[in-house]
Amino acid sequence: MTLIDVFSAVLLIAGGVFFLAGTLGLLRFPDVYTRLHALTKADNVGLGLVIAGLAVQAQSWATMGKLLLIWGLVLLAGASISHLIASRALQRGIRPWRR
Amino acid sequence: MQTLYFALALFLLLNLVAGMWRVLRGPTVADRMLAAQLFGTTSVAILLLLAQAENVAALRDVALVFALLAAVTAVAFVRRAWTDPETKHDAN
Amino acid sequence: MNRIADKGWSLDSVIPYFRSGCLRAVAFALIWWMLTTGAVGSWLVGVPMVLIATLVSLVLVPTILWSPSGVALFVPFFVWRSLYGGVDVAWRAFHPSLPIAPGLIEYPLRLSPGLPRVFMVNTVSLLPGTLSAELRADCLKVHVLDTRKNVLSELMVVEQAVARMFATSLKNAERGDCNEQI
Structure with missing residues (x-):
């Protein structure tokens, strides 16, 4: 494992922890508003962390750019859906x- | 790294299944709608992990389409489908 | 900010459109390059698409005022605060006693209507402990995860940062029907 691999693995696992927190919040929080808090922010x-972990492994700048583009889209979608x-x-x- | 990608993808899939419990249980329509949000982010993450693990670049495009679709379907759903009266107060 | 047709075709009126047109063409070209991950052959379709997208965007949204320095300040602020927001809510979700004290507050908006306001509404949902719940005339209803924290000052900082990014100033808040605590 190279240094980049280790760095990427740390980011990916941290991302997984946040996904777990989002799901846990979804199950534990008392009403729809607080659940939205958990889902939108934690997920x-x-x-973001999963994408960062994959981006440092990306073979080209364009792939890295595409990953960031996807993250931006999901961010925008998540924020507007939760508001709606x-x-x-x-x-x-x-x-x-x-x- | 390969093992980590697959393990994480599986873990996220389990997360999705656990989140489905809330969607099935409700208790309000709004809670069910959270599925759109949950699926949007988690499925995109799973697809990106698989794209990297199996070296299939096309899966990244699938993730991109999912991200776009999640936004569109959710907006359409909230604006049009959610019209039945809601009286339950959400507390448990 | 009027449409091209309102002004006639004097050189002075065309130059701003030319500048934002160039900027947007570069942005769209960048997006195309990312989408196709740099495939050379795709530019045969890509160049016309970029031109069409630029023209359509100029017709639909003639000008957007923004300041590069404002964006440069906003991006790190947003990344840091949204990361903090994730950590904050994750901590509350993991904690056995579920330390939340949710409530609704109303925030009198000072941003001008339109894009800056929409941007603010979306940003608020990703920042620590706040979720924009309803946008009325000059008033943003915000659901707060922990009412013991001072959310209003945080919202003011966000509003300031958004205003700087869109190069607009904040008008004085009119309380009107917007009482801060309910």
């Missing part, structure tokens, strides 16, 4: 959970 960071779901949930009268 996007997880994907949250605003629709408020409209529908789903009350936020309070401690």
Whole structure:
């Protein structure tokens, strides 16, 4: 294993941990709003780390660019979807959970 | 590295399955809609890992299409499909 | 910011379009290059596509004001804060006692409507502990994961950074129907 391999492996595993956190939040958090918090943020960071881990292994600049493009798209999609779901949930009268 | 890619891809797949429990259980329509979000990110990550592991560049394009589709379907779904009245208060 | 047709074809009015047209053509060419991972033969289709995309984008969105230094400052800020946001929510999800105290707050927006505002709404959802839930006239409803933290000052910093990126200034907030805490 080269140094780059080690670096990439660390990033990939860290990404996996964030995905796990996202799923855990999805299962444990009490209402749809808090679950959205968990999914949007943890999964996007997880994907970001996985993509970073793959990008350092990429064979060409164009491949690296494509990976970043995919990340940007998912980021944009995730942010707007979570806003749409949250605003629709408020409209529908789903009350936020309070401690 | 090959083993790590496959192991991580499998791990993410298990994550997806675990997340499906929330989608099936609800309790509100909004919770089910979280599936779009979950599938969007996780499936893209799995596809990219497989593309690297098996050295199939085309899978990256599939991931790209998934990323685009996830956005479009979710927006369409939230705007059009979610119209039945929601009365449940979400707390458990 | 008017359409080309409103102004007639004097040289002064065409130059800004020419400049943003060139910039966008470069951006689209870059995207094409990434999508095709640098395949040389693809430019046969790529060059016309880039030109069409540039023309269409100029017709649909004539000008976007932005500042390069603002973008250069925003990118590291965003990457750092969104990473922090992920760590924050992951920590709360893993913690056995689930340390969250969620609530809704209303934030009076000072950004001008349009692209800057939409950008702000999307950014807020990726930053630590905040989720933009509803956008009304001049008021952004934000769902907060932990109301014990001072979210308002964080939102102000974000707004400032977005305003700098789009080279606009912030107007004074009108409270109106937007009370900060509910």
